[in-house]
Ligand SMILES: Cc1cc2nc3c(=O)[nH]c(=O)nc-3n(C[C@H](O)[C@H](O)[C@H](O)COP(=O)(O)OP(=O)(O)OC[C@H]3O[C@@H](n4cnc5c(N)ncnc54)[C@H](O)[C@@H]3O)c2cc1C
């Protein structure tokens with residue numbers, strides 16, 4: 001298969017890595033485990049493809065640097081090119097993977113982590129790396145099965161883990177969109193960071209809400225899954 | 227059965243279509259001429275194709291050219307055209323006449339995924355990719371088509387997030403069999419998607435414009451999320467490593483935001499980053515969008531910024547603001563009001 005993009009793919013420093021494991025964790029989402037070849041910072045991404053004729057896509061690492069394997073979380077886009085193929089991979093298959101890169105990085109400052117869909121991936125890496133103090137995670141999804149890693153997050157963050165589910169109601173979940181939850185907050189803490197990660201639609205809408213509620217743009221960091 | 231759209235296809239692709247319809251291969255070349263040289267809008271105009279073949283074409287194919295559905299005219303002569311695209315979506319193109327030039331600013335996507343803080347298109351999210359035919363339709367269906375001297379890919383969307391269709395549209399515009407335009411009359415603008423930009427540099431001879439807006443990494447991250455993965459310093463390194471030849475132009479777009487990116491510190495850092503590079507900078511006044519905390523720098527500050535850059539040896543111009551009264555100015559294009567309710571992932 002040639003998508004016509006093979007020229008630049010060859011120039012990306014992609015290395016073959018053996019898939020150590022693939023786990024379906026939800027109806028539409030999988031975790032890939034890869035050998036930990038490089039040091040990285042929580043929040044960084046890797047470029048991944050299956051062969052040099054397919055343009056690599058970017059994926060946040062959802063594991064922590066101290067973990068034994070390097071993991072990514074991905075959801076399958078039914079009309080997408082790469083994710084349906086990734087979902088069919090098995091342990092032992094070869095993937096082409098870049099070294100980790102990217103600057104959506106967490107630190108010790110107080111922060112709200114806001115995500116839609118698989119946009120929780122970098123926060124899982126940050127939380128597993130110990131960045132749990134003064135952090136609140138607000139995750140928006142359409143269905144209950146979209147709250148990936150919910151047990152892990154609930155244990156690490158307790159009341160500071162908020163699930164906003166727009167299409168279903170359920171125990172302990174806010175029934176509504178995460179943008180509605182944000183709009184309903186009377187006052188947002190001004191002296192902390194706001195991290196936004198996921199679809200462009202979520203990021204631009206949430207950013208407007210935060211700015212409308214008086215949060216300075218210097219305090220808003222966004223990672224868009226384009 | 228859905229009809230095959232022909233506008234936007236290369237002669238090779240047309241050959242395949244006419245083959246499937248049982249027509250002779252040379253009909254592909256004839257159709258390409260009618261589409262791209264004679265601007266035919268119906269098969270009946272294609273008089274050197276036999277009546278029987280025209281009937282076949284009418285039955286199985288459509289030309290695929292779309293007339294604009296609205297136009298707004300600015301006091302300064304700029305016109306903003308609204309074009310329909312597939313799935314009842316819309317894009318905008320801005321026609322900007324000047325003394326001896328007439329530029330068309332075309333869109334490459336319906337909406338955009340890149341979410342730049344200062345941009346109206348970014349606020350509408352992403353709806354779909356434009357096909358090569360839909361991109362070139364903005365030129366072909368433009369009433370002022372014959373007056374055009376320049377094309378800029380600076381409308382809605384990030385061209386390199388739709389690389390295949392954008393490259394194909396450039397082939398259509400610059401090929402002998404197509405519009406035979408000089409690539410020196412075409413500029414593609416990017417926020418710096420490095421892998422796709424490399425592909426463009428290798429495969430096309432068109433000019434490149436890179437949206438810089440600040441030379442500082444942390445500051446640019448807040449304005450343009452792309453900076454997380456493709457930092458401006460690496461974009462510039464990539465450009466330095468590429469032999470542009472003498473004719474090809476690289477420019478940097480720089481929107482001036484009051485108190486944010488308009489200080490002497492910014493001048494120094496730009497000069498450091500671009501040191502020795504053959505390029506120029508276009509300073510752009512910011513045209514405020516709803517609910518933005520950003521403001522445009524004052525006129526005097528913009529002038530001083532330009533002079534300071536020129537002193538550093540960087541060719542710098544200030545872009546005239548055009549079409550502001552009809553929201554056709556830079557960063558203001560949007561068809562958000564026409565976007566049907568989508569179901570987001572949150
Ligand atoms: C910094 C970054 C980090 C990311 N991290 C993650 C992550 O951790 N987990 C994750 O799941 N994803 C992540 N992504 C998204 C990921 O890179 C891919 O975009 C995603 O997995 C889809 O890939 P795909 O090949 O399956 O779909 P693609 O083939 O790339 O298609 C993407 C979508 O566009 C649509 N589409 C394709 N072609 C067209 C067309 N011509 N017109 C209109 N629509 C079209 C498809 O239907 C699909 O929904 C990240 C992206 C970025 C930029």
Ligand code: SF4
Nearest residue numbers: 338340342345348383
């Ligand atoms: S400036 Fe360009 S890349 Fe950024 S959001 Fe607007 S259209 Fe997209």
